[in-house]
Amino acid sequence: MAAIEILGLEKTYMVGFWRKRPKRALQPLHLTVDDGEIFGFLGPNGAGKTTTLKMLMGLVFPTAGRARILGRDWTDPEVKAQIGFLPEQPYFYDYLTAHELLDYYGQLSGVPAKDRKNRVEEVLQRVGLTDIKGIQLRKFSKGMLQRAGIAQAILHSPKLVFLDEPMSGLDPLGRREVRDLILQLQQEGKTVFFSTHILSDAEALCDRVAIINQGELRGVGAVEELTKSVQGKVEVVWQGTQVPASMKALGGEFHVTGETVRTVISENQQDAAIDALRRERLRLISIVPVRTSLESYFVEKLQHSQTTAGTSA
Amino acid sequence: MSSRKRTTVVAGICLVVSLFASVILLQNIDRIRPHDIYDDALFISSPKMIQRASLGFNGLMACIYWTRTVQYFGHRHYNREHTYNELAPLLEITAALDPHLLPAYQFGASFLAPAPPNGAGQPERAVQLMRYGIEHNTGNWRLYYDLGFVYYTELHDFKKAGEVFDEGSKIPGAHPFMKILAANMAEHAQDFNTARLLWSAAYESSQESNIRQNAVEHLRSIQVDEDVTNLQNAVTRFVQANGRIPTSLWEVVNAEHWRGLPVDPDGSPYELSLDGQVLVANPDDFLFITKGMPEGYKRGAPRFHAKG
Amino acid sequence: MNARIVHIASNTFREAVRDRVLYNLIAFAVLISAAAIFIGQISIEIERLVVINLGLTAVSLFGVVIAIFVGIGLVSKEIEKRTLYTVLSRPVRRWEFIVGKFFGLAGTLVVNTFFMALGVFGALLYVAHRFSGADSSIFIALYFIILQFLIICALALLFSSFSSPLLSAVFAFSLFIIGSFADDLRGFATLAHGLTRWVATGTAYLVPNFSALNVISAVAHQQPISWQLVLQNTLYTLFYTAMALSGAVLIFDRRDLK
Numbered sequence: 001m002a003a004i005e006i007l008g009l010e011k012t013y014m015v016g017f018w019r020k021r022p023k024r025a026l027q028p029l030h031l032t033v034d035d036g037e038i039f040g041f042l043g044p045n046g047a048g049k050t051t052t053l054k055m056l057m058g059l060v061f062p063t064a065g066r067a068r069i070l071g072r073d074w075t076d077p078e079v080k081a082q083i084g085f086l087p088e089q090p091y092f093y094d095y096l097t098a099h100e101l102l103d104y105y106g107q108l109s110g111v112p113a114k115d116r117k118n119r120v121e122e123v124l125q126r127v128g129l130t131d132i133k134g135i136q137l138r139k140f141s142k143g144m145l146q147r148a149g150i151a152q153a154i155l156h157s158p159k160l161v162f163l164d165e166p167m168s169g170l171d172p173l174g175r176r177e178v179r180d181l182i183l184q185l186q187q188e189g190k191t192v193f194f195s196t197h198i199l200s201d202a203e204a205l206c207d208r209v210a211i212i213n214q215g216e217l218r219g220v221g222a223v224e225e226l227t228k229s230v231q232g233k234v235e236v237v238w239q240g241t242q243v244p245a246s247m248k249a250l251g252g253e254f255h256v257t258g259e260t261v262r263t264v265i266s267e268n269q270q271d272a273a274i275d276a277l278r279r280e281r282l283r284l285i286s287i288v289p290v291r292t293s294l295e296s297y298f299v300e301k302l303q304h305s306q307t308t309a310g311t312s313a
Numbered sequence: 314m315s316s317r318k319r320t321t322v323v324a325g326i327c328l329v330v331s332l333f334a335s336v337i338l339l340q341n342i343d344r345i346r347p348h349d350i351y352d353d354a355l356f357i358s359s360p361k362m363i364q365r366a367s368l369g370f371n372g373l374m375a376c377i378y379w380t381r382t383v384q385y386f387g388h389r390h391y392n393r394e395h396t397y398n399e400l401a402p403l404l405e406i407t408a409a410l411d412p413h414l415l416p417a418y419q420f421g422a423s424f425l426a427p428a429p430p431n432g433a434g435q436p437e438r439a440v441q442l443m444r445y446g447i448e449h450n451t452g453n454w455r456l457y458y459d460l461g462f463v464y465y466t467e468l469h470d471f472k473k474a475g476e477v478f479d480e481g482s483k484i485p486g487a488h489p490f491m492k493i494l495a496a497n498m499a500e501h502a503q504d505f506n507t508a509r510l511l512w513s514a515a516y517e518s519s520q521e522s523n524i525r526q527n528a529v530e531h532l533r534s535i536q537v538d539e540d541v542t543n544l545q546n547a548v549t550r551f552v553q554a555n556g557r558i559p560t561s562l563w564e565v566v567n568a569e570h571w572r573g574l575p576v577d578p579d580g581s582p583y584e585l586s587l588d589g590q591v592l593v594a595n596p597d598d599f600l601f602i603t604k605g606m607p608e609g610y611k612r613g614a615p616r617f618h619a620k621g
Numbered sequence: 622m623n624a625r626i627v628h629i630a631s632n633t634f635r636e637a638v639r640d641r642v643l644y645n646l647i648a649f650a651v652l653i654s655a656a657a658i659f660i661g662q663i664s665i666e667i668e669r670l671v672v673i674n675l676g677l678t679a680v681s682l683f684g685v686v687i688a689i690f691v692g693i694g695l696v697s698k699e700i701e702k703r704t705l706y707t708v709l710s711r712p713v714r715r716w717e718f719i720v721g722k723f724f725g726l727a728g729t730l731v732v733n734t735f736f737m738a739l740g741v742f743g744a745l746l747y748v749a750h751r752f753s754g755a756d757s758s759i760f761i762a763l764y765f766i767i768l769q770f771l772i773i774c775a776l777a778l779l780f781s782s783f784s785s786p787l788l789s790a791v792f793a794f795s796l797f798i799i800g801s802f803a804d805d806l807r808g809f810a811t812l813a814h815g816l817t818r819w820v821a822t823g824t825a826y827l828v829p830n831f832s833a834l835n836v837i838s839a840v841a842h843q844q845p846i847s848w849q850l851v852l853q854n855t856l857y858t859l860f861y862t863a864m865a866l867s868g869a870v871l872i873f874d875r876r877d878l879k
Binding site for chain 3 (some may be wrong): 060061083089090091104107109216
Binding site (some may be wrong): 318320321324325327328330331332334335336338339341342343345346377380383384385388391451 | 641713714716717797802805807808809811826830833847849850854857858861863864866867870871874
């Protein structure tokens with residue numbers, strides 16, 4: 001069963017002083033997220049990721065289209081009990097402590113009174129918020145707020161979790177922990193749908209990703225699938241001004257800049273290249289796998305969309 | 314969508330029902346609330362206190378109080394409740410808040426001084442108000458006119474009235490009728506023409522519909538008084554000549570060689586009583602007449618005529 | 622009432638209770654009641670009158686300020702600060718949110734009025750040394766003041782459902798002023814003609830009638846308040862509040878939370 005089916009959701013805002021000028025925030029979007037998946041929703045800032053999430057949450061009403069969440073119509077209030085949501089840069093009632101906040105949200109989500117206390121302690125442990133008893137949220141740092149936000153999203157053990165930019169505001173250690181948490185959620189059988197503009201997170205976590213730009217879907221698929229074309233290459237750099245014949249035999253383009261030469265070859269030719277350089281007594285500076293494949297795919301997609309946008313305009 | 318639609322329908326019905334219910338209740342509440350609270354809603358009657366309480370927004374407060382004054386008068390007049398106990402304090406507050414609000418003085422002269430049911434019957438307070446106005450608006454001849462008016466119409470102090478009109482006539486730009494009024498006060502104070510001049514001036518110098526209407530009523534009544542006086546004189550002459558009371562006014566008309574029977578401003582012919590008194594057909598239609606009423610006549614509820 | 626409304630209401634109450642500004646306002650109102658004692662001493666013979674007039678007026682005015690101050694923040698501040706997102710993404714209907722907020726604020730105002738009224742009664746006890754039977758009508762005046770607060774609070778919520786906090790405050794306060802002059806407006810309507818009359822009558826019936834709810838002066842003069850008035854005013858408040866809340870729900874239910 002699909003956890004999320006987005007069937008042509010679209011949004012046009014009326015802007016300007018008299019709200020007369022239409023502005024397309026999202027082109028009709030079709031997307032299906034399978035049960036148990038970690039799904040990444042990628043795009044630069046302002047691409048329409050947050051708008052999509054808000055429509056799914058019922059915070060913004062679509063101009064057209066509909067969606068099904070966990071097999072039900074997405075406006076069905078009962079669906080909301082099964083989902084968790086972390087908004088972008090979350091902000092909470094700052095006069096509450098984290099315990100009070102979570103208790104309140106537990107009430108609203110219909111968590112039984114007898115379970116609530118334990119559940120709150122459990123999720124706070126899980127997101128790494130300890131020693132915060134009696135501290136109002138106004139004294140929380142950005143990273144702590146982000147953790148509290150994640151805690152409230154998973155408090156009522158939802159089947160489906162929506163996270164908008166879950167890593168923002170976190171230090172490297174925090175990011176690591178949130179990554180682990182997302183993977184744990186998947187192991188518990190939950191579906192995670194998260195938006196991000198940080199590709200390494202998506203690459204490390206996601207089963208599948210969708211790329212969106214300027215309100216339009218640019219590509220959907222498994223990460224490996226999307227990045228196959230640019231996989232398995234290494235960049236070799238050595239000191240010198242010329243390219244030995246044995247290197248030339250490996251193919252590829254050579255860039256000579258000052259005292260160094262740079263080339264990109266396939267991974268399985270890496271040993272041959274090292275041998276060749278050693279024979280010529282040339283000093284090897286570095287061999288680095290060509291970095292993130294998803295990124296180049298992503299950049300390519302964005303460039304593509306910009307040129308199409310350019311020609312259409 | 315169904316849950317949202319349901320909310321819309323329920324909230325919509327609730328809105329309409331509550332709107333109607335609250336209007337009906339409001340009408341009920343108006344009915345059961347003590348009437349004086351509704352009408353004489355003057356909690357603070359000290360002008361100085363209100364001046365301080367207005368926190369410097371004197372002009373605005375003056376406008377609000379002026380509006381309330383006119384409403385107060387109009388409302389009570391409309392409902393035929395002819396006591397105007399709060400009129401003086403309302404006008405005094407208005408004048409204290411903004412001493413240059415001239416319509417307030419004119420209003421005071423027209424409605425504060427006259428005896429009930431046409432006014433509050435407080436001519437002394439009206440004089441005080443006018444004096445206050447003159448003090449704060451030197452060079453405005455109209456206020457002298459208003460003051461002289463009170464002396465003349467209500468206090469019947471023609472000497473004071475003449476002095477005031479004379480003073481006012483010396484102000485540059487004063488209307489010529491001020492001089493005539495001043496002169497007439499000395500010898501012809503009781504003449505119909507003097508009274509007519511005064512009320513015509515009142516009519517012309519104001520834009521306020523209450524004041525203009527009042528002037529029209531006075532002018533109509535003056536006409537009746539003058540007609541009745543002339544007719545009565547003719548009747549007296551007839552009695553002296555013929556030794557008997559005329560049987561009808563036609564006899565008088567023929568004896569005087571008039572062209573026809575004089576009629577009052579409403580077009581009804583005057584009548585003659587059996588004992589030779591000239592009477593107006595409908596005394597209720599002339600609010601301020603002093604003559605032409607049957608013996609023991611008691612004025613019914615007065616009413617203003619259509620504008621004009 | 623459903624449980625979510627209760628939870629939202631109690632959280633709203635908690636928010637107000639933890640706001641320090643509120644305590645200052647209440648303290649100030651109580652202080653004015655105390656000051657009434659001194660003013661009363663200067664104006665001989667009318668101590669009781671001054672204490673009741675000034676005390677109840679202070680309760681009413683500060684309550685209105687609190688009602689507007691807290692009321693406008695109820696919805697628009699939540700949208701602005703985005704605290705609403707995590708509430709509405711739960712099984713909470715938007716109308717439940719509005720109604721819950723209203724009850725939370727109403728509860729806050731009742732409690733506030735209680736404390737401010739303690740100040741008035743304290744001052745009254747000080748000048749009169751004991752309470753008389755006539756003083757019980759002060760409760761009716763206080764009850765009417767609370768009814769005023771409920772209307773203000775529903776209106777603040779209505780405005781807050783579609784405009785910014787500042788504008789909502791301006792709207793709500795203007796309506797309070799206009800509503801206090803509702804009688805004059807009605808008087809004006811009966812005198813006007815034509816279109817002016819229609820507009821004035823319509824406005825007069827649409828704005829909340831606070832003048833009918835203000836019996837401070839009558840209570841100070843120990844005039845009796847009829848039970849009819851109490852009943853009708855209660856019903857009026859009930860319907861007016863329902864009207865404003867329905868409006869708020871209708872608007873808020875259509876609003877995109879950008």
